[in-house]
Amino acid sequence: MSPENCPKCNGTIQPLSMTLCWFPFFLRCSHCNVKLKLKSYRVLALTAVAYIALMIVSIMLVPFVRSYGLGILLGVFGWYVVYYYAARYMLNKDNLQLLE
Template sequence: MSLCPRCEHKIDVFSFSLSALPFYFKCASCKTRLKLISSKLFWGIFLLYSAVVFTLIMYIPTLNEYGLGVILTVSGWFFVYYKSSPYILSKDNVAIHGSD
């Protein structure tokens, strides 16, 4: 996990996941607006996950028939997100918004 560039507290994963855009978020302790320098890793993981889940739901009839696709999608995304968030929020990828 990364530290906030301003207050040196650990950046909470929920502050990133609850933001409206995956590029800008706030530090939970000092409320400083932070940004991701590069969001390529986030979008790559998101698109790969979406493609895999879409094909699973389309080609496994049990998931589609009993509505298990939604449960698989949401729980799977939580797992993938929390495993990938340390890499997305790495120290070299977080900066204070407005400082270029």
């Protein structure tokens, strides 16, 4: 059972699908093509703030991260991992609404 459900067709909304390319402004269900928006951006905002703070701290405190541009690589890759897990909480039926 997946938590990412479309309120219209009950299809699974994949956190990394291309239909989310305009996320977080709006997103589309890949099954019924309906436009959706998040009711609450709280989880997304908290996740982004916590992640940016963590990256800044690790870049300042860990010299290894600063060298070889590793910070950027880690930052981008890490964000996808964090986003993937955060999306499981954001993209549930209770937090999605149809956009007319």
